[in-house]
Amino acid sequence: MGGEYGVPGVGPGTGAVMNADAAGARAAAVALAQSVHEVVERLFADLEPLRVAVEDLYVALPRPRAADLAQLRDVIGTTLAAAPDLVVGAGHVPAGDALADRTRWLEWWTVTSGPPPRRLLPDAGPSEEHLDYTRQPWFTVPARTGARHVTGPYVDYFCTDDYTLTLTVPVRREGRFVGVVGSDVSVANVERLVLPRLRALGPRAALVNDRGRVVVSTSVREATGSIVRSPDVAASWHDDDGPVIRCGDFPLGVLRTREHFPGS
Amino acid sequence: MRPLGAPGAPLARSTVFAPLDQLGRAEAVVRRLRDAITVGLLADGEPLPAEADLADLLGVATVTIREALVTLRSEGLVDTRRGRGGGSFVRHPVGVGLAAQRERLRSLTLAEIRDVGDHYTAIAGAAARLAAERSSPAEVEAVRDGLDGVSSAGPGGLHRVERAFHLEVAAATQSARLTRSEVLLQGEIGMLLWLAPDMDGAVGPARAAHGAILDAVRDADAARARALTEAHVQEAVERLAELRLAESDGR
Numbered sequence: 406m407g408g409e410y411g412v413p414g415v416g417p418g419t420g421a422v423m424n425a426d427a428a429g430a431r432a433a434a435v436a437l438a439q440s441v442h443e444v445v446e447r448l449f450a451d452l453e454p455l456r457v458a459v460e461d462l463y464v465a466l467p468r469p470r471a472a473d474l475a476q477l478r479d480v481i482g483t484t485l486a487a488a489p490d491l492v493v494g495a496g497h498v499p500a501g502d503a504l505a506d507r508t509r510w511l512e513w514w515t516v517t518s519g520p521p522p523r524r525l526l527p528d529a530g531p532s533e534e535h536l537d538y539t540r541q542p543w544f545t546v547p548a549r550t551g552a553r554h555v556t557g558p559y560v561d562y563f564c565t566d567d568y569t570l571t572l573t574v575p576v577r578r579e580g581r582f583v584g585v586v587g588s589d590v591s592v593a594n595v596e597r598l599v600l601p602r603l604r605a606l607g608p609r610a611a612l613v614n615d616r617g618r619v620v621v622s623t624s625v626r627e628a629t630g631s632i633v634r635s636p637d638v639a640a641s642w643h644d645d646d647g648p649v650i651r652c653g654d655f656p657l658g659v660l661r662t663r664e665h666f667p668g669s
Numbered sequence: 670m671r672p673l674g675a676p677g678a679p680l681a682r683s684t685v686f687a688p689l690d691q692l693g694r695a696e697a698v699v700r701r702l703r704d705a706i707t708v709g710l711l712a713d714g715e716p717l718p719a720e721a722d723l724a725d726l727l728g729v730a731t732v733t734i735r736e737a738l739v740t741l742r743s744e745g746l747v748d749t750r751r752g753r754g755g756g757s758f759v760r761h762p763v764g765v766g767l768a769a770q771r772e773r774l775r776s777l778t779l780a781e782i783r784d785v786g787d788h789y790t791a792i793a794g795a796a797a798r799l800a801a802e803r804s805s806p807a808e809v810e811a812v813r814d815g816l817d818g819v820s821s822a823g824p825g826g827l828h829r830v831e832r833a834f835h836l837e838v839a840a841a842t843q844s845a846r847l848t849r850s851e852v853l854l855q856g857e858i859g860m861l862l863w864l865a866p867d868m869d870g871a872v873g874p875a876r877a878a879h880g881a882i883l884d885a886v887r888d889a890d891a892a893r894a895r896a897l898t899e900a901h902v903q904e905a906v907e908r909l910a911e912l913r914l915a916e917s918d919g920r
Binding site for chain 1: 843
Protein backbone atom coordinates (compact mmCIF):
# COMPACT_ATOMS: atom_id res chain seq x y z
CA MET A 406 0.00 0.00 0.00
CA GLY A 407 1.04 3.59 -0.07
CA GLY A 408 1.07 6.39 -2.54
CA GLU A 409 -1.90 8.62 -2.54
CA TYR A 410 -4.17 5.59 -2.35
CA GLY A 411 -3.05 4.62 1.13
CA VAL A 412 -5.94 4.48 3.53
CA PRO A 413 -5.17 7.23 5.99
CA GLY A 414 -5.55 7.01 9.71
CA VAL A 415 -5.40 3.89 11.77
CA GLY A 416 -2.12 2.05 11.49
CA PRO A 417 -0.32 -0.40 13.75
CA GLY A 418 -0.77 0.06 17.47
CA THR A 419 -4.49 0.50 17.31
CA GLY A 420 -5.31 -1.58 20.32
CA ALA A 421 -7.13 1.38 21.72
CA VAL A 422 -9.64 1.14 18.88
CA MET A 423 -10.16 -2.59 19.37
CA ASN A 424 -10.87 -2.08 23.04
CA ALA A 425 -12.93 1.02 22.65
CA ASP A 426 -16.59 1.01 23.44
CA ALA A 427 -19.18 0.14 20.84
CA ALA A 428 -19.61 3.72 19.69
CA GLY A 429 -15.88 4.05 19.12
CA ALA A 430 -15.77 0.78 17.19
CA ARG A 431 -18.66 1.88 15.06
CA ALA A 432 -16.92 5.17 14.38
CA ALA A 433 -13.80 3.29 13.25
CA ALA A 434 -15.89 1.12 10.92
CA VAL A 435 -17.62 4.21 9.54
CA ALA A 436 -14.23 5.84 8.96
CA LEU A 437 -12.99 2.77 7.10
CA ALA A 438 -16.12 2.65 4.93
CA GLN A 439 -15.57 6.32 4.17
CA SER A 440 -11.93 5.71 3.21
CA VAL A 441 -12.90 2.87 0.86
CA HIS A 442 -15.59 5.12 -0.62
CA GLU A 443 -12.99 7.83 -1.28
CA VAL A 444 -10.51 5.40 -2.84
CA VAL A 445 -13.15 4.04 -5.23
CA GLU A 446 -14.25 7.59 -6.09
CA ARG A 447 -10.63 8.37 -6.91
CA LEU A 448 -10.35 5.32 -9.14
CA PHE A 449 -13.42 6.48 -11.05
CA ALA A 450 -11.91 9.97 -11.29
CA ASP A 451 -8.79 8.37 -12.79
CA LEU A 452 -11.02 6.90 -15.53
CA GLU A 453 -12.39 10.30 -16.53
CA PRO A 454 -9.53 11.28 -18.91
CA LEU A 455 -9.91 7.92 -20.64
CA ARG A 456 -13.67 8.34 -20.93
CA VAL A 457 -13.18 11.78 -22.48
CA ALA A 458 -10.53 10.44 -24.87
CA VAL A 459 -12.86 7.66 -26.01
CA GLU A 460 -15.74 10.10 -26.41
CA ASP A 461 -13.51 12.42 -28.48
CA LEU A 462 -12.39 9.52 -30.61
CA TYR A 463 -15.97 8.60 -31.50
CA VAL A 464 -16.73 12.23 -32.31
CA ALA A 465 -13.72 12.44 -34.64
CA LEU A 466 -14.40 9.01 -36.14
CA PRO A 467 -18.06 8.07 -35.78
CA ARG A 468 -17.36 4.45 -36.78
CA PRO A 469 -13.70 3.83 -36.02
CA ARG A 470 -11.89 0.66 -36.94
CA ALA A 471 -10.41 -1.53 -34.23
CA ALA A 472 -6.92 -0.38 -35.21
CA ASP A 473 -7.93 3.24 -34.52
CA LEU A 474 -8.33 2.40 -30.85
CA ALA A 475 -4.54 2.17 -30.67
CA GLN A 476 -4.70 5.97 -30.29
CA LEU A 477 -5.92 5.34 -26.75
CA ARG A 478 -2.72 3.59 -25.77
CA ASP A 479 -1.12 6.58 -24.02
CA VAL A 480 -4.13 7.60 -21.99
CA ILE A 481 -4.73 3.99 -20.96
CA GLY A 482 -1.10 3.87 -19.83
CA THR A 483 -1.69 7.00 -17.78
CA THR A 484 -4.77 5.43 -16.20
CA LEU A 485 -2.79 2.34 -15.24
CA ALA A 486 0.01 4.43 -13.80
CA ALA A 487 -2.32 6.56 -11.68
CA ALA A 488 -2.95 3.81 -9.15
CA PRO A 489 -0.26 1.17 -9.56
CA ASP A 490 -0.90 -0.20 -6.10
CA LEU A 491 -4.48 -1.17 -7.01
CA VAL A 492 -5.16 -1.22 -10.73
CA VAL A 493 -3.94 -4.14 -12.86
CA GLY A 494 -5.85 -3.48 -16.07
CA ALA A 495 -7.67 -0.71 -17.90
CA GLY A 496 -9.12 0.10 -21.25
CA HIS A 497 -12.10 0.50 -23.50
CA VAL A 498 -14.62 -2.10 -24.63
CA PRO A 499 -16.84 -0.99 -27.53
CA ALA A 500 -20.50 -1.79 -28.00
CA GLY A 501 -21.29 -4.39 -30.66
CA ASP A 502 -22.13 -1.83 -33.34
CA ALA A 503 -19.58 0.85 -32.41
CA LEU A 504 -16.72 -0.26 -34.64
CA ALA A 505 -16.73 -0.44 -38.42
CA ASP A 506 -14.80 -3.69 -38.73
CA ARG A 507 -15.48 -5.68 -35.53
CA THR A 508 -18.43 -6.63 -33.41
CA ARG A 509 -16.20 -7.57 -30.47
CA TRP A 510 -13.00 -5.96 -29.37
CA LEU A 511 -11.10 -5.51 -26.15
CA GLU A 512 -8.80 -2.50 -26.15
CA TRP A 513 -7.71 -3.57 -22.71
CA TRP A 514 -4.21 -3.35 -21.32
CA THR A 515 -2.90 -5.17 -18.30
CA VAL A 516 0.13 -4.99 -16.05
CA THR A 517 -0.56 -8.35 -14.41
CA SER A 518 2.88 -9.54 -15.44
CA GLY A 519 4.57 -6.26 -14.55
CA PRO A 520 5.25 -3.22 -16.70
CA PRO A 521 5.18 -2.31 -19.50
CA PRO A 522 1.43 -2.72 -20.11
CA ARG A 523 0.43 -5.47 -22.51
CA ARG A 524 -2.63 -5.61 -24.64
CA LEU A 525 -4.92 -8.35 -23.62
CA LEU A 526 -5.69 -11.15 -25.99
CA PRO A 527 -8.36 -12.74 -23.88
CA ASP A 528 -8.20 -16.34 -22.90
CA ALA A 529 -11.27 -17.55 -24.59
CA GLY A 530 -14.47 -18.23 -22.78
CA PRO A 531 -16.49 -21.31 -23.47
CA SER A 532 -18.29 -20.14 -26.55
CA GLU A 533 -19.14 -17.25 -28.78
CA GLU A 534 -22.01 -16.54 -26.44
CA HIS A 535 -19.68 -16.11 -23.52
CA LEU A 536 -17.05 -14.24 -25.40
CA ASP A 537 -19.88 -11.99 -26.27
CA TYR A 538 -19.23 -9.60 -23.43
CA THR A 539 -22.66 -8.10 -23.84
CA ARG A 540 -23.55 -10.70 -21.20
CA GLN A 541 -20.89 -9.62 -18.69
CA PRO A 542 -22.19 -7.46 -15.84
CA TRP A 543 -19.30 -4.98 -16.16
CA PHE A 544 -20.65 -4.31 -19.63
CA THR A 545 -24.39 -4.89 -19.33
CA VAL A 546 -25.03 -2.84 -16.19
CA PRO A 547 -23.52 0.48 -17.40
CA ALA A 548 -25.12 -0.15 -20.81
CA ARG A 549 -28.54 -0.60 -19.22
CA THR A 550 -28.43 1.95 -16.42
CA GLY A 551 -26.20 4.59 -18.00
CA ALA A 552 -24.37 4.76 -14.70
CA ARG A 553 -20.97 3.66 -13.45
CA HIS A 554 -20.73 0.23 -11.89
CA VAL A 555 -18.53 -1.89 -9.63
CA THR A 556 -18.57 -5.60 -10.56
CA GLY A 557 -17.29 -8.32 -8.27
CA PRO A 558 -15.42 -9.69 -6.55
CA TYR A 559 -15.37 -12.39 -9.23
CA VAL A 560 -12.99 -14.65 -11.11
CA ASP A 561 -12.36 -12.62 -14.22
CA TYR A 562 -11.68 -15.47 -16.65
CA PHE A 563 -12.35 -13.00 -19.41
CA CYS A 564 -9.50 -10.59 -18.77
CA THR A 565 -7.21 -10.63 -15.78
CA ASP A 566 -7.62 -14.34 -15.08
CA ASP A 567 -7.66 -13.42 -11.41
CA TYR A 568 -9.92 -12.51 -8.52
CA THR A 569 -10.99 -9.02 -9.42
CA LEU A 570 -13.19 -6.00 -8.92
CA THR A 571 -13.99 -4.22 -12.18
CA LEU A 572 -15.02 -0.56 -12.35
CA THR A 573 -16.81 0.53 -15.52
CA VAL A 574 -18.28 3.76 -16.83
CA PRO A 575 -20.53 4.03 -19.89
CA VAL A 576 -19.39 6.16 -22.84
CA ARG A 577 -21.95 7.91 -25.03
CA ARG A 578 -21.79 9.77 -28.30
CA GLU A 579 -24.78 11.97 -29.04
CA GLY A 580 -26.71 10.06 -26.43
CA ARG A 581 -25.95 6.68 -27.94
CA PHE A 582 -24.06 4.05 -25.90
CA VAL A 583 -20.78 3.23 -27.65
CA GLY A 584 -19.16 1.13 -24.96
CA VAL A 585 -17.48 1.30 -21.58
CA VAL A 586 -14.18 2.38 -20.16
CA GLY A 587 -12.96 0.73 -17.02
CA SER A 588 -10.28 -0.59 -14.78
CA ASP A 589 -9.58 -3.89 -13.06
CA VAL A 590 -8.59 -3.83 -9.41
CA SER A 591 -7.04 -6.99 -8.05
CA VAL A 592 -8.62 -8.23 -4.84
CA ALA A 593 -5.13 -9.03 -3.54
CA ASN A 594 -4.27 -5.33 -3.79
CA VAL A 595 -7.46 -4.31 -2.00
CA GLU A 596 -6.56 -6.70 0.78
CA ARG A 597 -3.11 -5.14 1.21
CA LEU A 598 -4.75 -1.77 1.52
CA VAL A 599 -7.64 -2.64 3.81
CA LEU A 600 -6.61 -5.56 6.01
CA PRO A 601 -4.66 -3.61 8.68
CA ARG A 602 -7.64 -1.38 9.35
CA LEU A 603 -10.10 -4.27 9.29
CA ARG A 604 -7.99 -6.03 11.89
CA ALA A 605 -8.30 -2.98 14.08
CA LEU A 606 -12.10 -3.35 13.97
CA GLY A 607 -12.16 -6.73 15.65
CA PRO A 608 -12.02 -10.46 15.08
CA ARG A 609 -14.90 -10.65 12.64
CA ALA A 610 -14.86 -7.68 10.35
CA ALA A 611 -15.02 -7.77 6.59
CA LEU A 612 -15.26 -5.74 3.43
CA VAL A 613 -18.16 -7.32 1.53
CA ASN A 614 -20.20 -6.58 -1.55
CA ASP A 615 -23.95 -6.01 -1.50
CA ARG A 616 -24.59 -9.75 -1.90
CA GLY A 617 -22.49 -10.52 1.17
CA ARG A 618 -19.54 -11.77 -0.88
CA VAL A 619 -16.28 -11.32 1.04
CA VAL A 620 -13.59 -9.10 -0.50
CA VAL A 621 -11.40 -9.06 2.61
CA SER A 622 -12.19 -10.62 5.96
CA THR A 623 -10.46 -10.96 9.30
CA SER A 624 -12.21 -14.27 9.95
CA VAL A 625 -10.46 -17.28 8.45
CA ARG A 626 -13.76 -19.11 8.31
CA GLU A 627 -15.24 -16.43 6.11
CA ALA A 628 -12.54 -16.53 3.49
CA THR A 629 -12.20 -14.29 0.47
CA GLY A 630 -14.96 -15.12 -1.99
CA SER A 631 -17.27 -16.84 0.46
CA ILE A 632 -20.73 -15.49 1.15
CA VAL A 633 -21.51 -14.31 4.65
CA ARG A 634 -24.83 -16.05 5.31
CA SER A 635 -25.37 -14.76 8.80
CA PRO A 636 -26.13 -11.93 9.01
CA ASP A 637 -27.96 -11.78 5.68
CA VAL A 638 -26.05 -8.92 4.11
CA ALA A 639 -28.18 -8.59 0.96
CA ALA A 640 -31.41 -8.39 2.97
CA SER A 641 -30.10 -5.75 5.38
CA TRP A 642 -28.07 -3.76 2.86
CA HIS A 643 -30.23 -0.63 3.01
CA ASP A 644 -30.79 -0.81 6.75
CA ASP A 645 -28.91 2.15 8.24
CA ASP A 646 -28.71 0.47 11.62
CA GLY A 647 -27.83 -2.90 10.10
CA PRO A 648 -24.60 -4.84 10.30
CA VAL A 649 -23.12 -3.26 7.15
CA ILE A 650 -21.81 0.25 6.80
CA ARG A 651 -22.03 1.07 3.12
CA CYS A 652 -19.17 2.72 1.23
CA GLY A 653 -21.20 5.58 -0.19
CA ASP A 654 -23.43 4.39 -3.03
CA PHE A 655 -20.99 1.71 -4.12
CA PRO A 656 -21.98 -1.95 -3.69
CA LEU A 657 -19.29 -2.35 -1.04
CA GLY A 658 -19.61 -2.18 2.70
CA VAL A 659 -17.83 -2.80 5.96
CA LEU A 660 -19.43 -5.62 7.91
CA ARG A 661 -19.62 -5.29 11.64
CA THR A 662 -21.75 -7.80 13.44
CA ARG A 663 -23.78 -7.04 16.50
CA GLU A 664 -22.28 -9.92 18.43
CA HIS A 665 -18.92 -8.19 18.26
CA PHE A 666 -20.29 -4.74 18.77
CA PRO A 667 -22.79 -5.31 21.56
CA GLY A 668 -24.99 -2.40 22.37
CA SER A 669 -24.51 -0.72 19.03
CA MET B 670 11.86 -44.82 -13.85
CA ARG B 671 14.00 -44.40 -16.91
CA PRO B 672 17.18 -42.34 -16.58
CA LEU B 673 17.00 -39.05 -18.41
CA GLY B 674 19.26 -39.86 -21.32
CA ALA B 675 17.96 -43.36 -21.93
CA PRO B 676 16.66 -44.33 -25.35
CA GLY B 677 12.95 -43.91 -25.72
CA ALA B 678 12.87 -40.59 -23.92
CA PRO B 679 14.04 -38.15 -26.58
CA LEU B 680 11.09 -35.83 -26.11
CA ALA B 681 11.47 -35.62 -22.35
CA ARG B 682 15.16 -34.97 -22.77
CA SER B 683 14.77 -32.17 -25.28
CA THR B 684 12.09 -30.63 -23.08
CA VAL B 685 14.38 -30.64 -20.09
CA PHE B 686 17.04 -28.67 -21.87
CA ALA B 687 14.77 -26.20 -23.65
CA PRO B 688 15.02 -22.64 -22.39
CA LEU B 689 12.52 -22.64 -19.55
CA ASP B 690 10.88 -19.31 -19.99
CA GLN B 691 10.37 -19.47 -23.74
CA LEU B 692 9.03 -23.01 -23.57
CA GLY B 693 6.18 -22.03 -21.29
CA ARG B 694 5.57 -18.90 -23.29
CA ALA B 695 5.21 -20.62 -26.64
CA GLU B 696 2.63 -22.93 -25.05
CA ALA B 697 0.82 -19.95 -23.58
CA VAL B 698 0.75 -18.22 -26.96
CA VAL B 699 -0.56 -21.38 -28.63
CA ARG B 700 -3.27 -21.72 -26.01
CA ARG B 701 -4.44 -18.16 -26.34
CA LEU B 702 -4.55 -18.15 -30.10
CA ARG B 703 -6.08 -21.63 -30.27
CA ASP B 704 -8.86 -20.67 -27.87
CA ALA B 705 -9.46 -17.37 -29.64
CA ILE B 706 -9.70 -19.16 -32.99
CA THR B 707 -11.83 -22.13 -31.93
CA VAL B 708 -14.44 -19.96 -30.27
CA GLY B 709 -14.53 -17.46 -33.10
CA LEU B 710 -12.96 -14.41 -31.49
CA LEU B 711 -10.59 -14.37 -34.44
CA ALA B 712 -12.55 -14.68 -37.64
CA ASP B 713 -11.99 -17.30 -40.32
CA GLY B 714 -9.55 -15.98 -42.92
CA GLU B 715 -8.53 -13.04 -40.78
CA PRO B 716 -4.86 -12.10 -41.11
CA LEU B 717 -2.88 -12.35 -37.90
CA PRO B 718 -0.61 -9.42 -37.10
CA ALA B 719 2.96 -9.77 -38.39
CA GLU B 720 5.22 -11.93 -36.25
CA ALA B 721 7.10 -8.96 -34.86
CA ASP B 722 3.83 -7.17 -33.98
CA LEU B 723 2.42 -10.29 -32.33
CA ALA B 724 5.62 -10.60 -30.32
CA ASP B 725 5.28 -7.00 -29.25
CA LEU B 726 1.59 -7.35 -28.34
CA LEU B 727 2.05 -10.50 -26.31
CA GLY B 728 5.36 -9.49 -24.80
CA VAL B 729 7.36 -12.48 -26.03
CA ALA B 730 10.28 -12.99 -28.38
CA THR B 731 9.66 -13.28 -32.13
CA VAL B 732 11.16 -16.76 -32.05
CA THR B 733 8.48 -17.76 -29.53
CA ILE B 734 5.77 -16.54 -31.88
CA ARG B 735 7.36 -18.50 -34.71
CA GLU B 736 7.39 -21.64 -32.58
CA ALA B 737 3.75 -21.14 -31.60
CA LEU B 738 2.74 -20.65 -35.24
CA VAL B 739 4.40 -23.94 -36.17
CA THR B 740 2.19 -25.71 -33.64
CA LEU B 741 -0.94 -23.88 -34.77
CA ARG B 742 -0.19 -24.71 -38.40
CA SER B 743 0.18 -28.39 -37.51
CA GLU B 744 -3.23 -28.19 -35.85
CA GLY B 745 -4.68 -26.65 -38.99
CA LEU B 746 -5.73 -23.48 -37.20
CA VAL B 747 -3.37 -21.16 -39.04
CA ASP B 748 -2.45 -20.96 -42.68
CA THR B 749 0.76 -19.29 -43.76
CA ARG B 750 1.11 -17.95 -47.28
CA ARG B 751 4.32 -16.66 -48.74
CA GLY B 752 5.01 -13.75 -51.01
CA ARG B 753 3.01 -10.66 -51.75
CA GLY B 754 -0.12 -10.43 -49.61
CA GLY B 755 1.28 -13.32 -47.58
CA GLY B 756 1.34 -13.83 -43.86
CA SER B 757 -0.47 -15.99 -41.35
CA PHE B 758 -4.23 -16.35 -41.59
CA VAL B 759 -6.78 -17.77 -39.20
CA ARG B 760 -8.43 -21.02 -40.25
CA HIS B 761 -11.51 -22.14 -38.42
CA PRO B 762 -11.61 -25.85 -37.73
CA VAL B 763 -13.77 -27.29 -40.49
CA GLY B 764 -15.80 -29.40 -38.15
CA VAL B 765 -15.38 -30.32 -34.57
CA GLY B 766 -17.29 -33.50 -35.23
CA LEU B 767 -16.02 -36.99 -34.79
CA ALA B 768 -14.48 -37.21 -38.25
CA ALA B 769 -12.32 -34.15 -37.74
CA GLN B 770 -11.11 -35.40 -34.38
CA ARG B 771 -10.35 -38.99 -35.34
CA GLU B 772 -6.71 -38.35 -36.00
CA ARG B 773 -6.22 -36.85 -32.58
CA LEU B 774 -8.21 -39.57 -30.91
CA ARG B 775 -6.02 -42.25 -32.49
CA SER B 776 -2.92 -40.60 -31.07
CA LEU B 777 -4.21 -40.97 -27.52
CA THR B 778 -3.70 -44.12 -25.51
CA LEU B 779 -6.36 -45.51 -23.20
CA ALA B 780 -3.94 -44.85 -20.34
CA GLU B 781 -3.75 -41.18 -21.29
CA ILE B 782 -7.52 -40.93 -21.54
CA ARG B 783 -7.89 -42.45 -18.08
CA ASP B 784 -5.22 -40.14 -16.70
CA VAL B 785 -6.61 -36.90 -18.06
CA GLY B 786 -10.08 -38.16 -17.11
CA ASP B 787 -8.96 -38.58 -13.49
CA HIS B 788 -7.48 -35.10 -13.48
CA TYR B 789 -10.56 -33.54 -14.98
CA THR B 790 -12.89 -35.44 -12.64
CA ALA B 791 -10.91 -34.16 -9.66
CA ILE B 792 -11.01 -30.56 -10.82
CA ALA B 793 -14.66 -30.55 -11.90
CA GLY B 794 -15.80 -32.38 -8.76
CA ALA B 795 -13.95 -30.06 -6.41
CA ALA B 796 -15.26 -27.07 -8.33
CA ALA B 797 -18.86 -28.25 -7.93
CA ARG B 798 -18.39 -28.73 -4.19
CA LEU B 799 -16.95 -25.23 -3.68
CA ALA B 800 -19.51 -23.65 -5.98
CA ALA B 801 -22.26 -25.16 -3.80
CA GLU B 802 -20.67 -23.70 -0.69
CA ARG B 803 -20.09 -20.26 -2.15
CA SER B 804 -23.03 -19.45 -4.39
CA SER B 805 -26.22 -17.62 -3.61
CA PRO B 806 -29.42 -19.07 -5.12
CA ALA B 807 -29.85 -15.91 -7.20
CA GLU B 808 -26.42 -16.38 -8.76
CA VAL B 809 -27.21 -19.99 -9.62
CA GLU B 810 -30.38 -18.92 -11.40
CA ALA B 811 -28.42 -16.27 -13.33
CA VAL B 812 -25.98 -18.97 -14.45
CA ARG B 813 -28.89 -21.21 -15.43
CA ASP B 814 -30.44 -18.44 -17.53
CA GLY B 815 -27.09 -17.73 -19.17
CA LEU B 816 -26.60 -21.38 -20.07
CA ASP B 817 -30.10 -21.64 -21.52
CA GLY B 818 -28.97 -19.02 -24.01
CA VAL B 819 -25.96 -21.06 -25.17
CA SER B 820 -26.82 -22.53 -28.52
CA SER B 821 -26.24 -26.24 -29.02
CA ALA B 822 -26.68 -26.00 -32.78
CA GLY B 823 -24.09 -27.43 -35.12
CA PRO B 824 -21.45 -30.10 -34.78
CA GLY B 825 -19.68 -28.37 -31.85
CA GLY B 826 -22.91 -27.90 -29.93
CA LEU B 827 -22.32 -30.38 -27.14
CA HIS B 828 -18.80 -29.09 -26.61
CA ARG B 829 -20.06 -25.51 -26.44
CA VAL B 830 -22.76 -26.34 -23.90
CA GLU B 831 -20.46 -28.44 -21.73
CA ARG B 832 -17.64 -25.95 -21.85
CA ALA B 833 -19.90 -23.06 -20.84
CA PHE B 834 -21.40 -25.09 -18.02
CA HIS B 835 -18.09 -26.21 -16.49
CA LEU B 836 -16.54 -22.79 -16.82
CA GLU B 837 -19.48 -21.16 -15.00
CA VAL B 838 -19.26 -23.70 -12.19
CA ALA B 839 -15.50 -23.17 -11.95
CA ALA B 840 -15.91 -19.38 -11.78
CA ALA B 841 -18.57 -19.83 -9.08
CA THR B 842 -15.91 -21.35 -6.81
CA GLN B 843 -14.40 -17.82 -6.61
CA SER B 844 -11.04 -19.53 -7.09
CA ALA B 845 -8.90 -18.12 -9.89
CA ARG B 846 -6.61 -21.15 -9.81
CA LEU B 847 -9.41 -23.68 -10.12
CA THR B 848 -10.89 -21.65 -12.96
CA ARG B 849 -7.54 -21.58 -14.75
CA SER B 850 -7.21 -25.35 -14.30
CA GLU B 851 -10.66 -25.79 -15.79
CA VAL B 852 -9.83 -23.63 -18.81
CA LEU B 853 -6.53 -25.43 -19.28
CA LEU B 854 -8.09 -28.89 -19.15
CA GLN B 855 -10.91 -27.83 -21.45
CA GLY B 856 -8.34 -26.63 -23.95
CA GLU B 857 -6.44 -29.88 -23.67
CA ILE B 858 -9.23 -32.43 -23.79
CA GLY B 859 -12.57 -30.63 -24.02
CA MET B 860 -13.11 -30.98 -27.73
CA LEU B 861 -12.57 -34.73 -27.57
CA LEU B 862 -14.31 -35.28 -24.25
CA TRP B 863 -17.54 -33.74 -25.45
CA LEU B 864 -17.67 -35.62 -28.67
CA ALA B 865 -20.47 -38.11 -28.99
CA PRO B 866 -21.38 -40.57 -31.72
CA ASP B 867 -24.86 -39.10 -31.66
CA MET B 868 -24.34 -35.38 -31.13
CA ASP B 869 -27.97 -34.33 -31.34
CA GLY B 870 -29.05 -37.08 -28.97
CA ALA B 871 -26.36 -36.18 -26.43
CA VAL B 872 -27.28 -32.55 -25.80
CA GLY B 873 -30.59 -33.27 -24.07
CA PRO B 874 -29.16 -35.63 -21.44
CA ALA B 875 -26.21 -33.26 -20.94
CA ARG B 876 -28.51 -30.33 -20.22
CA ALA B 877 -30.54 -32.50 -17.85
CA ALA B 878 -27.38 -33.51 -15.97
CA HIS B 879 -26.31 -29.87 -15.74
CA GLY B 880 -29.74 -28.96 -14.41
CA ALA B 881 -29.48 -31.55 -11.65
CA ILE B 882 -25.99 -30.34 -10.70
CA LEU B 883 -27.17 -26.73 -10.60
CA ASP B 884 -30.08 -27.79 -8.37
CA ALA B 885 -27.56 -29.27 -5.93
CA VAL B 886 -25.43 -26.11 -6.10
CA ARG B 887 -28.50 -23.97 -5.49
CA ASP B 888 -29.44 -26.13 -2.49
CA ALA B 889 -25.88 -25.66 -1.16
CA ASP B 890 -25.64 -29.47 -1.17
CA ALA B 891 -21.88 -29.75 -1.72
CA ALA B 892 -21.70 -33.55 -1.52
CA ARG B 893 -24.47 -34.08 -4.07
CA ALA B 894 -23.06 -31.43 -6.42
CA ARG B 895 -19.69 -33.15 -6.34
CA ALA B 896 -21.02 -36.68 -6.79
CA LEU B 897 -23.26 -35.71 -9.71
CA THR B 898 -20.43 -33.83 -11.39
CA GLU B 899 -17.96 -36.67 -11.00
CA ALA B 900 -20.46 -39.12 -12.44
CA HIS B 901 -21.20 -36.75 -15.34
CA VAL B 902 -17.52 -36.31 -16.24
CA GLN B 903 -16.80 -40.00 -15.75
CA GLU B 904 -19.54 -40.82 -18.22
CA ALA B 905 -17.88 -38.60 -20.83
CA VAL B 906 -14.48 -40.17 -20.15
CA GLU B 907 -15.93 -43.64 -20.63
CA ARG B 908 -17.64 -42.56 -23.83
CA LEU B 909 -14.31 -41.26 -25.11
CA ALA B 910 -12.55 -44.49 -24.18
CA GLU B 911 -15.25 -46.44 -26.06
CA LEU B 912 -14.65 -44.28 -29.13
CA ARG B 913 -10.94 -44.87 -28.85
CA LEU B 914 -11.48 -48.63 -28.67
CA ALA B 915 -13.72 -48.49 -31.73
CA GLU B 916 -10.96 -46.61 -33.59
CA SER B 917 -8.51 -49.41 -32.95
CA ASP B 918 -11.03 -51.97 -34.26
CA GLY B 919 -11.33 -50.08 -37.50
CA ARG B 920 -7.65 -50.30 -38.39
